[in-house]
Amino acid sequence: MSSAGVEQLNPDSVSTTVMETVNGSHLFTIKGYSLAKGMSAGKYIQSDVFSVGGYDWAIYFYPDGKNPEDNPTYVSLFIALASDSSDIRALFELTLIDQSGKGHHKVHSHFDRALEGGPYTLKYKGSMWGYKRFLRRTALETSDFLKDDCLIVSCTVGVVKARVEGPKHYGIVLPPSNMGQGLKDLLDSEVGCDIAFQVGDETYKAHKLILAARSPVFRAQFYGPIGNNNVDRIVIEDVEPSIFKAMLSFIYTDVLPDVHEITGSTSASSFTNMIQHLLAIADLYDLGRLKILCEVFLCEKLNVDNVATTLALAEQHQFLQLRAFCLKFVASPSNLRGVMKSEGFKHLNESCPSLLSELLNTVAAADKSLTSGQSNKKRSVNSVLGCDTNARQVRRRT
Incomplete structure (x- = not known):
């Protein structure tokens, strides 16, 4: 059907099927690798069973190879369906971890590449995907994959699911979040405030619990081992009142404050200067998101003068x-x-x-x-x- 024909359709109902994967991973550590050698071909070491996408899975490692003809040249590595299910379609990734820290892992993956035949289908419980000749044993035993007689295998499974999206039959509109505005109103009203900050000639009241939830520094100051939860007034030195007020506004709203409103200035240079000071105090109180917001702003407004x-x-x-x-x-x-x-x-x-x-x-x-x-x-x-x-x-x- 042509695109023009599609545009002329006026269906009574519509739906969409979305094909996607439900992903999960498992880390399998094999300690005492040398003791596993000599088990004979077809003998394996199995991981604990783990669940992804509503199905159970397990990793199988064959130290002497899965097939007798490979014994003992190669080690084999497989992922197996452990649920009593059939025709499960999935993507897989098996990774032998480089323990030197260099990141040179050995990866076999379905993810992030074109699949000519589509996802792999596991027909029944015990069906496997993997490699009989995953790695030569001599190469393994002289590599950084083996450290302190230990191997680490990471497995990622992506179970293919079909999700149907149809029209919503209700007219309820979900309103946007206004939690930040609610907390800002609480700050402005000073209801329930239990701490006051003296900043120059100005006094700002706040709530210890909210400050502690947002800043590790305030949390340690009020509730840490050497903190003082009974303090009700703190003098802040070497900080402009407007800067401290802007920081409090961010703590309660999680957005970069309207510095023009706080300072009453429309000057771009004074605005940038205040953001610079706000970045410094954000670092002082370990407000990670505020630091990033300030850095982004300063990068955007950078010029030869600032x-x-x-x-x-x-x-x-x-x-x-x-x-x-x-x-x-x-x-x-x-x-x-x-x-x-x-x-x-x-x-x-x-x-x-x-x-x-x-x-x-x-x-x-x-x-x-x-x-x-x-x-x-x-x-x-x-x-x-x-x-x-x-x-x-x-x-x-x-």
Whole structure:
């Protein structure tokens, strides 16, 4: 039927069948591998039974091979259906774990590749999928798969299921979550608050349990072994009141606060500055999501005027992704001179002088990718930065 014909259909009802897999995995450890050798071909070591997709499965390892003709050249590895069921279609992955930590696992997988014949069908209980010649035993025994006479096998099963989607016969509309707004209203009303923070000339009240649920630092401060749950007032130093207020707003709502509303300013530079300070306090109180939100915002708003201060912040607090993004931004030939003229660069030079060497290397690497005249370019970069190759400041000739 043509697409035009489909568009003209006006059915009384519709439905959709979705083919998908229900996935699960099992880790099987074999200790004392050397004691299993000599069992003879066809003898196996079995994992515990595990369930995936409503069916039971088990891993079978044959230290002397599954078939006599392979004995004892190869080890065999299989996954078997352990349920009393038939015609189960599934995808499989068998992995022999590299225990050196290098990640060079031996993987045989149906997943993430085209299946010419479709999923594998297991006809009855005891049906198997796997490899009679999974690995030569001599190769296994001299590899990083075997450590302290121990092997580790990972198995993933994806059971194929069909799910029918039909029209909903009810008109109930699911409203969006408003839990964050409810908690924010609780904070603003100060109902049930049991802790007050003195921040400069401002006082902010909050709830210890909510703070502890959101921040490991507050949890330790109020409920840890050396914490004090009886404290009802805390003085916060070296933090602007608006910054602390913004952090409290995030703790209760889980979204980046409207900093314009908190500060009353519409200046983009003051907005960025506040996000920088908010990132620092998020690090102080270990608010992981807030840190990521602030880093994303700063990356999006990066320019020649704020990149130096942002880079200094990233260096001091070890925000590695933000740091790398800032270095890449500065390394752009179109940005470098503008950054050098900014007030933030003076701050960067004073607060993080060790960064100049890395900045020089980043710029030089960018130049190298753009031109084959590497040595001449590096000298031009040095003159722009006013540094020698060890990032020591040198006096320009006049």
